Amino acid sequence: MASNKPAPEAPSRFHGDNGDYGTGYGTGYGAGHTGEFAPDFRSDTDNGEAERGWSEWNPTEETVRPVRGRHRVAKQRTGLARSSTVLGVGVIAAVGAGGMATAQGKPPVSISVPDAITENLPDAKSLPGVGSLFSDGSEADKAEAAATAPLTTAGITTAEAEQGTTDAGEALRARILQQAEQQQDAAAAEAKAAEEKAAAEQAAAEAKKQQDAAEAKAAAEKKKAEEAAKKKAEAVRLAKLAASYSLPTFSYTITSTYGQAGSMWSSGHHTGLDFAAPTGTPIKAVHSGTITSAGLAGSYGYRTVLKLEDGTEVWFCHQSSIGVSVGQKVTTGEVIGRVGATGNVTGPHLHLEVHTADGSGIDPMSWFRSKGLTP
Structure with a gap:
């Protein structure tokens, strides 16, 4: 994790190992002359580098010269962190613009790490879920592994990958169009089902109306036939009674x-x-x-x-x-x-x-x- 680094030492001709630091500070600076601590000076301890003007030292300034030795690693790692941040912002911007950007066409980026840190790092292949990303094969295998890294296929489903889809933006667009078509098909199917249901209900109502009319007609005919049969039976009964009954006289x-x-x-x-x-x-x-x-x-x-x-x-x-x-x-x-x-x-x-x-x-x-x- 990054942390505040100690400020690099400013160029000076005085060093603690020769015993001149206290004397120089007391004689040069206290006397007020411009001998050793004048605004302009040339360092005889930095292998003849160019003259520098005196100014207040700011540890966050980009103009601070990188120093030799271990401190160059800190400078390099700081620059890498800024580069990673820019790359992350670029990916987010690409997603918001219309799809996740792909990185298949970009060559792998080489990052240098000091040997002291590399020796203390665990073997990447032994890490869960990471070892499968590395290959012991040729440079072509390494290039292929870099080209198929998770970042390049972000937003692409397994089915789309099997079909050969490599552009996440196009995959998202295809899914949106497919979803729109499915919604249209569902709406059309629902409308068709509603029409069929209404037609079926109307047909059922018409059939019921016809059935009711037929039943009413049949009932009326049945009642008429029953009344006719009853009347006929009564006539037969009365005929039989008339044969067995008689009026009491005639010419009356x-x-x-x-x-x-x-x-x-x-x-x-x-x-x-x-x-x-x-x-x-x-x-x-x-x-x-x-x-x-x-x-x-x-x-x-x-x-x-x-x-x-x-x-x-x-x-x-x-x-x-x-x-x-x-x-x-x-x-x-x-x-x-x-x-x-x-x-x-x-x-x-x-x-x-x-x-x-x-x-x-x-x-x-x-x-x-x-x-x-x-x-």
Whole structure:
């Protein structure tokens, strides 16, 4: 490591080994004459070198003459340190300007080191990581090792070195361009992926819309078909019922309906359905069943009650005559009596009532329609 060096001795004719130093200083300088210490003098101890003017000595001045002997080594090493600093600054400047400078074309620099220092230095080949930089071969091998030193390939990757790249600046520029291309490719790929995703989403939405429309259409068609099938089944059922049920008479006129209000009825409203027809018009059984009542029933006149298999009762009232008896089983369309005007009436007609199994009265018109018949 560099340190402050001792100031070199200025030229003088006085030396400590001849005993003249104290005398000369006392006689020459104290007397004030210009004999030995005059501003201008010629040294007779420096082998006849040129005359020098007297001035204050500055150890940092570049004008200090190098002296012979060991002190020349210090001067040389100081100059080498300054040269190394300049070289380092140059490398940094080269990196900032656009890439790391290369030194492959420069010849190796020879540095002289005093023998006293060289003898005490360790063998460079024995140092870890340093011995591989030296070669025992020819001058060509040494030149090649110097040309391939780490400084010459600074900033160059192993892959680039294998490809023959030697200029660090060009290698950096190539890497920057490659990175820019990769970024452009990545941006293009991302944009393409976004477009493909948007197209896929739009296609999926359109497909879903079409699928929903198709499903809605299929559902509507299915519902329509189900309704048609249901209607057809109901028609078949009603046809079968119509075959098993029958209206109570023919050549009639509906004069009063169920629930009609009026003072003529004791309950305040009509409880059945009136079929007006001439006296003696045949009355038929509306369905197969059993006769549970047959005879005079007050304001109903002559009444016949037919109980069906499901417990429903059908009342036939105001008959002029009864043609069946209690307990008799009858079939659909069989004559069970005749139209008349017995009981509380204003003219000949058949008053027909329908009661459910629990005894509640219902509208005979709706009941006939549920069986496929329209009075």
